[in-house]
């Protein structure tokens with residue numbers, strides 16, 4: 001594999017599973033050193049060990065932080081640790097791939113099943129707002145600047161209604177708007193930001209959505225490329241958009257879904 005990103009550094013928020021982990025592996029394979037943020041208990045940590053070993057065997061440095069990415073104090077500690085390690089260098093790639101949201105309906109005949117304010121706020125905080133605060137802290141620390149790429153994962157559920165997806169849908173709409181605003185405010189500094197809209201991908205987060213069987217069935221039926229999107233499809237796009245040649249693709253949503261979104 002061509003070492004496109006030798007000696008460069010990336011930060012992946014949500015790096016232990018799904019598209020975050022696959023992107024970490026794809027970047028490691030291409031020579032990129034990695035910081036990862038994830039939130040796992042014992043079983044998750046055990047499953048992660050061989051993945052970290054595999055990445056290090058690619059000859060790159062890998063440092064993971066097991067923490068709540070939405071906790072301001074923990075974020076400050078992690079940013080300080082990153083600065084200590086690579087201060088003076090900007091991160092080439094920062095990927096927001098956090099999945100941690102409520103899947104409650106807004107309305108139910110039993111009020112105790114309805115979504116609550118704190119659940120909406122938690123979902124928006126982790127899955128959208130945290131992008132702003134991470135980018136602010138990283139930029140203040142000199143870790144985001146000219147040449148940095150920022151990516152956030154979004155889904156077709158950000159502009160269509162799916163069962164149980166109301167709060168996550170709002171987070172997706174918000175994060176797409178944050179990507180536009182980052183581009184608007186930091187574009188002149190050479191910071192490049194894009195949302196990546198993945199098709200429906202079989203990951204732990206998807207399997208938690210009530211009715212995911214229907215989403216999978218529909219994705220397979222509709223996708224004009226004849227299969228579902230995989231985590232590796234998304235990881236390849238993250239690598240591709242991290243290349244210097246992609247630096248004029250800015251502020252929008254790049255589709256990585258085999259054409260799923262164009263079919264009604």
Ligand SMILES: NC(=O)c1ccc[n+]([C@@H]2O[C@H](COP(=O)([O-])OP(=O)(O)OC[C@H]3O[C@@H](n4cnc5c(N)ncnc54)[C@H](O)[C@@H]3O)[C@@H](O)[C@H]2O)c1
Pocket residue numbers: 013014015016017018019020037038039040067068069070096097098099100126127153154155156197198199200201202203204205206
């Ligand atoms: N799976 C799909 O079909 C699909 C499609 C389009 C977009 N997306 C989006 O892609 C992103 C990644 O989803 P995935 O399916 O790969 O999920 P996943 O469940 O496989 O991975 C989520 C990652 O986020 C980490 N995480 C969750 N909450 C955290 C927190 N508070 N602090 C730190 N780390 C935390 C987990 O540890 C894990 O590493 C999400 O934004 C999701 O909405 C998913």
